[in-house]
Amino acid sequence: MHRKPDESFGIAQRGMSATRLVSYIWLIYLPFNLVPYVPPKSQTDWLWIGISAIFLASYIASTERSSMWKWSMPVELATAGAFILFQSNAYMLLFPGWQISAMLARRPRQRFIIFCVGYYAFLVGGIIAFVMSIPDFGAADACNAGNYMSLFLAAMAPLLSRTLTLAGIQRAQLEQSNQRLESIIRAERERIARDLHDTLGQSFSMITIKAELAQRLVTKQPEQVAGELEDIAAASRRNLQLVRDIVGNMRQKGIADVLVEEEKNLHEAGIDVATQGEQTASAWPTPVQTGFGAVVQEACTNVIRHAHAHSVVIAFAFAEVDGMYTVSIQDDGNGKPPYDRDGSNGIAGMRERIAGQGGRFAIRNNDIGTLVTACIPYERPHEEPHEETA
Numbered sequence: 089m090h091r092k093p094d095e096s097f098g099i100a101q102r103g104m105s106a107t108r109l110v111s112y113i114w115l116i117y118l119p120f121n122l123v124p125y126v127p128p129k130s131q132t133d134w135l136w137i138g139i140s141a142i143f144l145a146s147y148i149a150s151t152e153r154s155s156m157w158k159w160s161m162p163v164e165l166a167t168a169g170a171f172i173l174f175q176s177n178a179y180m181l182l183f184p185g186w187q188i189s190a191m192l193a194r195r196p197r198q199r200f201i202i203f204c205v206g207y208y209a210f211l212v213g214g215i216i217a218f219v220m221s222i223p224d225f226g227a228a229d230a231c232n233a234g235n236y237m238s239l240f241l242a243a244m245a246p247l248l249s250r251t252l253t254l255a256g257i258q259r260a261q262l263e264q265s266n267q268r269l270e271s272i273i274r275a276e277r278e279r280i281a282r283d284l285h286d287t288l289g290q291s292f293s294m295i296t297i298k299a300e301l302a303q304r305l306v307t308k309q310p311e312q313v314a315g316e317l318e319d320i321a322a323a324s325r326r327n328l329q330l331v332r333d334i335v336g337n338m339r340q341k342g343i344a345d346v347l348v349e350e351e352k353n354l355h356e357a358g359i360d361v362a363t364q365g366e367q368t369a370s371a372w373p374t375p376v377q378t379g380f381g382a383v384v385q386e387a388c389t390n391v392i393r394h395a396h397a398h399s400v401v402i403a404f405a406f407a408e409v410d411g412m413y414t415v416s417i418q419d420d421g422n423g424k425p426p427y428d429r430d431g432s433n434g435i436a437g438m439r440e441r442i443a444g445q446g447g448r449f450a451i452r453n454n455d456i457g458t459l460v461t462a463c464i465p466y467e468r469p470h471e472e473p474h475e476e477t478a
Contacts, residue, residue: 107253111151111187118144121171121180136175143167147183150191154398155420161188165206172214176221178238181211185245193253195398196358204246211242261355268344268366278371291330295323343369343404346381350388357392359419360399369404372413376464379445380404380415386434387417387460395421397457411466412447416459423453438462 122140125133142163149160164184171180185207192200218235302316343366351361369377384402391397397419405414435451438460442449447464 106256107190108151110190111147114183114186115144115147117179118183121177124175136171139167139170143180143183147187150187154191157191161203162206164188165203165210169206169210169214172210172242173217176214176218176235178211178214178235178242181207181214181242182245185242186249189246189249190253193250193257194358194360200246200250207246208243211239215239261351264351265348268348274370291323291327295320295327298323341381342374342377343372343381343384346384347402350384353392354388354400359391359397362399362401363403364401365404366402368406369413369415372404372406375445376413379441379447379464380413380462382441383415383438383449383460383462384417386438389434391417391419391421391458395419395423395458397421406466412463413466414461414463416461418454418459419457421457423457 118140122137125136125140128134128137146160146163146167149156150164153160161184165188168180168184171177188203189200192203298316298320302313302320305313305316347363347366354361369380388400391400399420401416401418403416403418405416406412407414439449442462442464445464447462449462451458451460453459
């Protein structure tokens with residue numbers, strides 16, 4: 089059960105992949121906007137082909153890397169805006185209208201508002217330029233249905249795209265929350281059953297044997313009955329402590345519980361969350377889940393406060409080679425969190441907790457942002473006495 093690999097990256101990751109796929113599907117319509125310039129017959133045609141190439145490069149950059157959005161999205165919008173301002177081509181605005189709006193749906197609302205200001209400025213400017221370029225604006229050839237349709241679609245694109253994307257995000261979050269709640273209930277039921285079988289079951293079997301032995305010794309060797317009764321009393325006290333331990337473990341947060349809380353906190357901060365191996369990790373031993381839960385909580389808190397990240401990937405895995413449970417938290421932030429800051433008790437607490445379970449803890453910066461990793465061995469030294477007692 090502990091070694092079964094997870095088959096998906098989670099609902100949030102699939103949602104981001106779907107947005108990327110739709111962005112590339114939109115490119116099917118790009119060649120239709122280049123028909124007037126191909127084959128090129130003048131320097132003007134070559135100019136607009138070059139602008140189209142710049143648009144395509146920025147469009148792909150926006151699709152692939154969120155770290156490039158600071159320049160790729162403005163370039164994409166500006167090149168598309170040039171088409172409506174100087175070529176009266178409103179269809180080019182549909183590309184950033186749908187793509188950028190969908191991507192910014194997972195970001196704070198202020199960024200979408202800023203985008204809309206620039207977007208509709210180009211749209212209104214294009215309409216004014218188009219009207220001023222036509223002496224008789226009421227002519228049938230000037231005001232054909234195609235012009236009206238392109239302007240209508242361009243005007244509605246950002247709002248429709250954001251609305252549909254937010255609806256999809258909400259459905260995905262609801263589905264993932266339901267799966268986590270089911271996982272919490274199932275994992276808790278399995279954990280209680282496992283603890284009862286591995287501890288109380290064996291202990292009660294021993295008490296039964298001792299009681300039957302004492303019953304036989306009452307008539308044959310009464311002097312040994314006292315010793316057997318003492319063993320039974322000691323076993324009963326151990327069982328009482330085991331029950332208390334099981335009840336105490338029920339109050340500890342598992343991985344699914346922590347992810348429910350931290351996903352909510354990250355979404356409120358405008359940060360995307362994707363998980364890998366979540367279902368497998370929900371079946372791990374309670375001490376492992378508790379240790380990793382504290383690491384995930386502290387790491388997510390640092391991402392919200394210091395990383396200025398847009399997305400976080402939380403991955404769980406079990407390595408069969410070295411028998412280690414592993415969790416990694418990768419953000420795409422600035423890569424300069426205050427890990428070396430004096431008095432950073434949260435980081436020290438994570439390191440001490442994992443070390444106390446015989447594991448390893450590490451933090452490093454990479455090309456994406458900051459990566460936090462923690463490993464706990466499958467067989468921990470401090471668990472051996474408990475296993476022998478059971």
